[in-house]
Amino acid sequence: MKFQVMAIMLVTVLLLACGSNHMEQPEESRLLSVVTTVSPITSIVENVGGERILVRGIIPEGANSHTFDPPPSTARVLADADLFIANGLYLEEPAIEMFNANHGDGARAVLLGELAIAPEEWQFDFSFPEANGQPNPHLWPDPILALKYAGIVRNALTTLDPEGAIYYGANYEEFRLRIDTLDAAIKTAVATVPEVQRQLLTYHDSWAYFAKRYGFEVLGAVQPADFTEPSPRDMADLIVQVRDLGVPAIFGSEVFPSSVMEQIAFESGAVFIDQLADDDLPGDPGDAGHSYLGLMIKNMVTMVRALGGDASGLGAVDSSLVFDGQSHAEYPG
Ligand SMILES: [Zn+2]
Known part of the structure; x- marks a missing residue:
């Protein structure tokens, strides 16, 4: 008798626990759980997965994604994932190791960068020398490669959730149309930049694939491969190069504040613009422009204007979510 009472109490407690959880998050228990790394990738996955997935990024915006070491608490998030989507190409090694050590049965990892291009297409340059x-790893600032990422995401989601195939396909198609508009707007804007000024000197080395796509020359990146500061010799060379070429502007980002860039600008006569970003989305989570598309629009307006071109066509690109309905995306602050 006593055992029966206890059993009933236990069942009641369990039902209450399930009930309250269920009331707080009515659908989330049925969603596919996807864990991602940097915010541009989270945004691409959010757009393709739409209402059918819960997507959680684990690398905070404003963090240095190249050196970010996830806290131990992230292991639980990774253990719950049905799917882990990272850039790969050595960008998020500690996070990938943590996934490999903690993932649940049947969970799989997808490394977008490694699937999007072949090793022959890898670019080695200033901060990423071939000797290393x-x-x-910065493929996504090239929108055509970002679209490849979206296609890989669509396929991975469809494999896990075949009932969502048509839905994921429709979201991908809508995203493709946005990328087409963005690509055309970038081409139009770049054409207004005097050809001799299509030169990029940036602090963080994230524009290699973009530059190749749109006909820019990357003069250099100031940040050394080990994320320290450049040598006085390297700086002197860059100052001469920027001055001789008459480059009107050089670029940094808020994630990597650097007095070195100010000095190069001061001594070469260029303007220093610290507003380019590769993984720090504009605005706050929930804002329409807090997205991969919003990031690229902001970057292009900043870059093209500073180099003497007309970026007004970028206003035609819609940076909001491609699907109607409830998003379940978490961007860590
Ligand atoms: Zn980066």
Whole structure:
């Protein structure tokens, strides 16, 4: 008798626990759980997965994604994932190791950068020298490669959730149309930049694939491969180069504040613009422009204007979510 009472109490407690959880998050228990790394990738996955997935980024915006070491609490988030989507190409090694050590049965990892291009297409340059064997991992500032990422995401989601195939396909198509508009707007804007000024000197080395796509020359990146500061010799060379070429502006980002860039600008006569970003989305989570598309629009307006071109066509690109309905995306602050 006593055992029966206890059993009933236990069942009641369990039902109450399930009930309250269920009331707070009515659908989330049925959603596919996807964990991502940097925010541009989270945004691409959010757009393709739409209402059918819960997507959680684990690398905070404003953090240095190249050196970010997830806290131990992230292991639980990774253990709950049905799917882990990262850039790869050596960008998020500690996070990938943590996934490999903690993932649940049947969970799989997708490394977008490694699937989007072949090793022959890897670019090695200033901060990512070939001698280190690790290519420049910043594929997504090239929108055509970002679209490839979206296609890989669509396929991975469809494999896990075949009932969502048509839905994921429709979201991908809408995203493709946005990318087409963005790509055309970038081409139009770049054409207004005097050809001799299509030169990029940035602090963080994230524009290699973009530059190749749109006909820019990357003069250099100031940040050394080990994320320290450049040598006085390297700086002197860059100052001469920027001055001789008459480059009107050089670029940094808020994630990597650097007095070195101010000095190069001061001594070369260029303007220093510290507003380019590769993984720090504009605005706050929930804002329409807090997205991959919003990031690229902001970057292009900043870059093209500073180099003497007309960026007004970028206003035609819609940076909001491609699907109607409830998003379940978490961007860590
Ligand atoms: Zn980066």
